[in-house]
Amino acid sequence: MSKLVTVVVPNYNCAPYLDKCLEHIVNQTYTNFECIVCDNASTDNSLEIINKWAAKDSRIRVLTTEVNVGGMLCYNRMFFEAKGDYIMIQDSDDWCDLRRIEKQAAILDKYDVGCCMTNSVFYYAHSETEYPDRPGSGIVTIEQEDWAPATIMFKREILKTIPGYHLYWDRVTSYDNYFIMSIIGEYGGYYLDEYLYFVLARPDSDHRSIDLTDKAGLRKLISFDIYKFLKKQRIETGTDWLKDGNMEALKNYEQKLMNDKNYLADKIRMFACIQIDNGRFKNGWSLLKQAISISPGFIKNYQSLLYLLRSRIKTHA
Numbered sequence: 001m002s003k004l005v006t007v008v009v010p011n012y013n014c015a016p017y018l019d020k021c022l023e024h025i026v027n028q029t030y031t032n033f034e035c036i037v038c039d040n041a042s043t044d045n046s047l048e049i050i051n052k053w054a055a056k057d058s059r060i061r062v063l064t065t066e067v068n069v070g071g072m073l074c075y076n077r078m079f080f081e082a083k084g085d086y087i088m089i090q091d092s093d094d095w096c097d098l099r100r101i102e103k104q105a106a107i108l109d110k111y112d113v114g115c116c117m118t119n120s121v122f123y124y125a126h127s128e129t130e131y132p133d134r135p136g137s138g139i140v141t142i143e144q145e146d147w148a149p150a151t152i153m154f155k156r157e158i159l160k161t162i163p164g165y166h167l168y169w170d171r172v173t174s175y176d177n178y179f180i181m182s183i184i185g186e187y188g189g190y191y192l193d194e195y196l197y198f199v200l201a202r203p204d205s206d207h208r209s210i211d212l213t214d215k216a217g218l219r220k221l222i223s224f225d226i227y228k229f230l231k232k233q234r235i236e237t238g239t240d241w242l243k244d245g246n247m248e249a250l251k252n253y254e255q256k257l258m259n260d261k262n263y264l265a266d267k268i269r270m271f272a273c274i275q276i277d278n279g280r281f282k283n284g285w286s287l288l289k290q291a292i293s294i295s296p297g298f299i300k301n302y303q304s305l306l307y308l309l310r311s312r313i314k315t316h317a
Helices: 015-026 046-056 071-081 100-110 156-160 175-187 217-237 247-258 261-277 281-294 299-316
Strands: 005-011 033-039 060-064 086-089 115-123 138-140 153-155 189-200
Touching: 005 015, 005 071, 005 100, 015 033, 015 046, 033 046, 033 071, 046 060, 060 071, 071 156, 086 100, 100 115, 100 153, 100 189, 115 175, 153 156, 156 175, 175 189, 175 217, 217 247, 217 261, 247 261, 261 281, 261 299, 281 299
Parallel strands: 005 033, 005 086, 033 060, 115 189
Antiparallel strands: 086 153, 115 153, 138 189
16 A cells, blocks of 8 residues: 655745645645645735635645745654655645655655655746756655755654754755755755756745745845755764754854855855846846845945946846
8 A cells, every 4th residue: 555645835925826836735646645834924915825725635734824934843743743654845836846745755665765756847037947957766865955944855754863854944945955964964865856846936926036024035045055064074073063953153153154244245246146147127126235235345235236237228128
């Protein structure tokens, strides 16, 4: 008998994309699954859409939060509500191939690994669709990381030793990268080189936008570099500060990055360019102003400002 798979879908204000997401889940070729959707206090009509799908398909379970607790905590809640032998992540503004569960579950059935990731296609509003050319299928190590974290399916049993996303990453990004690294380090992983996951690369998504009025905003800027630093430690020593609970050392490293004004300005500038690339010139200008205020002498700020002006002229030509 096939193993039960739990699909977990966190949602916040993704009403325009939910129908496509859930349609590609309920029509999977692999039918022995449950789908948990956790609505994170959406202010649009997301919950109405989710409940509509749950009424049509008994495999869908709906969880809600009274206030927005952040996507990471929604994931952790769903992980421990899951009944499946395997758990598959699916973002609510993306969608997946109808054979995704079937193919990834087959890998976890066959190989003695803790997780399986796949290749993914990226759809952009203002540029060409991206089909990443990644290494072929096979067993992977943490050094070989080259996949979108949302493509993961993992064995629920790993939660006994890796209890979900680490709370250190709350309200920032890279919690999923660190989680996958931890699974591969302890249980092994497999990369399936097939395009089974489709990313709608929205400029207002959590990974492509930033709110510097949020107290977590600056930490979000540096979170991926923190992850890369911890990954380097793990590769070189087999452990890292976060795994060891050495929070003082980790906080000191955070502060070192925060004190580098050119570094911070460059991070903000890169978020600004994402907004500019998507025609969101007002947002891009707002971020560039903040980058300039942090490091007025940083030349790349003005190169990006010129890029903004040229992009606006090209759009209105």
